[in-house]
Amino acid sequence: xxxxxxxxxxxxxxxxxxxxxxxxxxxxxxxxTALFLTIHILDTALVYFYPGLYEEAIGIYRTTLFxxxxxxxxxxxxxxxxxxxxxxxxxxxxPQRWNIPTARGSFRLTLILTLLLWLPAAAVMLYNLLHHxxxxxxx
Amino acid sequence: MRLTLxxxxxxxxxxxxxxxxxxxxxxxxxxxxxDLLEAxxxxxxxxxxxxxxxxxxVCGSDAMxxxxxxxxxxxxxxKDLNSDTxxxxxxxxxxxxxxxxxxxxxxxxxxxxxxxxxxNDEPLPEDGKERLQSEAERERFDDTTKCILCAACTTSxxxxxxxxxTIGPAAIVNAHRFIFDSRDRxxxxxxxxxxxxxxxxxxxxxxxxxxxxxxxxxxTRAIAEVKQEILKHS
Ligand code: FES
Numbered sequence: 001x002x003x004x005x006x007x008x009x010x011x012x013x014x015x016x017x018x019x020x021x022x023x024x025x026x027x028x029x030x031x032x033t034a035l036f037l038t039i040h041i042l043d044t045a046l047v048y049f050y051p052g053l054y055e056e057a058i059g060i061y062r063t064t065l066f067x068x069x070x071x072x073x074x075x076x077x078x079x080x081x082x083x084x085x086x087x088x089x090x091x092x093x094x095p096q097r098w099n100i101p102t103a104r105g106s107f108r109l110t111l112i113l114t115l116l117l118w119l120p121a122a123a124v125m126l127y128n129l130l131h132h133x134x135x136x137x138x139x
Numbered sequence: 140m141r142l143t144l145x146x147x148x149x150x151x152x153x154x155x156x157x158x159x160x161x162x163x164x165x166x167x168x169x170x171x172x173x174d175l176l177e178a179x180x181x182x183x184x185x186x187x188x189x190x191x192x193x194x195x196x197v198c199g200s201d202a203m204x205x206x207x208x209x210x211x212x213x214x215x216x217x218k219d220l221n222s223d224t225x226x227x228x229x230x231x232x233x234x235x236x237x238x239x240x241x242x243x244x245x246x247x248x249x250x251x252x253x254x255x256x257x258x259n260d261e262p263l264p265e266d267g268k269e270r271l272q273s274e275a276e277r278e279r280f281d282d283t284t285k286c287i288l289c290a291a292c293t294t295s296x297x298x299x300x301x302x303x304x305t306i307g308p309a310a311i312v313n314a315h316r317f318i319f320d321s322r323d324r325x326x327x328x329x330x331x332x333x334x335x336x337x338x339x340x341x342x343x344x345x346x347x348x349x350x351x352x353x354x355x356x357x358x359t360r361a362i363a364e365v366k367q368e369i370l371k372h373s
Contacts, residue, residue, distance in 0.1 A: 003301075003302075006231060006232050006300045006301075007297065007300040007301045009231060009300075010231050010232070010295075010297060010300040011297070011300075013207055014204075014207055014208070014231065014295065014347065015206065015207035015208045016295070016345065016346075016347045016350065017346065017347075017350055018346070019344065019345045019346025019347060019349075019350070019359075020297070020345050020346070020347055022344075022345070023297055023343050023344070023345035026343075087344050090344070090363065091344070091363050091366055091367075092367075095360060095363030095364050095366070095367055096360060096364070097360075098344070098349075098357065098359045098360040098363050099349070099357055099360060100346070100349060100350060103344070103346045103349070103359065
């Protein structure tokens, strides 16, 4: 555990700028997505091994808590993809353009793009959640 | 103006563990943080330990975390910090020896590992002793000649925090300085070292290094250029 102390101190205490935020979000979104995929693979495997349990697993996904978590998950997946493309784009094609203004600006652009792509998906998901779980919109 | 300095303290020879001490100091907005540290050591507590030498941003001995950001204490003006309390801590990721002094040896070991010297065993040109170079060839690595090895970049790097084995930005900058020097012949050796597990691929482009560099070196760019050079030669 001792070797976790320094990175945590840095992540939480170092006053990095957009780049550090981009890095942290990328980490969190990467771990979040990997975790979700693991759960997803496991529950789909239930179809084969314990079909009865599969229905129950899907039931859990339909709960409000999971619905809200999935909203965030979609944001993280989109962010992870766009930010990955941003970094690969600079590193592979225009390394000479890496500087403080382009790094800060491209991160802000990444966030804006993520939001733009996320909002329609979030609206649909939120609609479904309110419709099925709260009986709104004639549900 | 009256300021509070909150300074990290640690003395391995006493039983008190790591802690913070507060000192009140009278400061001019144009004072540098180094001036305040000197004032504390001179007037209030002569056991306070920190490194300094040139006091003008040249020697690189007084890099530390000032209000959570790596910088040279001799280059940070009080008025630019915009706060009544200034928190001063040692660099992160290197063992603290006493107060603000850290053990720089792992940092220099990484620096030495990239062969930071001109490698060229070819005979000297017949007409003289110098290996000549055009202005454009010299310009190619000008930016990375500016490093003063203060460690502000390497100790701001999340990959270095996670694992001190990471070679770190400063060593890569100094490798870049020779890799792109037309007179040097050690490029492949250095690229091989930097292509290793602890090398350039540990860069997550968090940009803390570039933001922290007191010499304004385009560090992340230099690292990306080395990445490309490795891809070209693999
Ligand atoms: S004392 Fe020399 S760089 Fe600050």
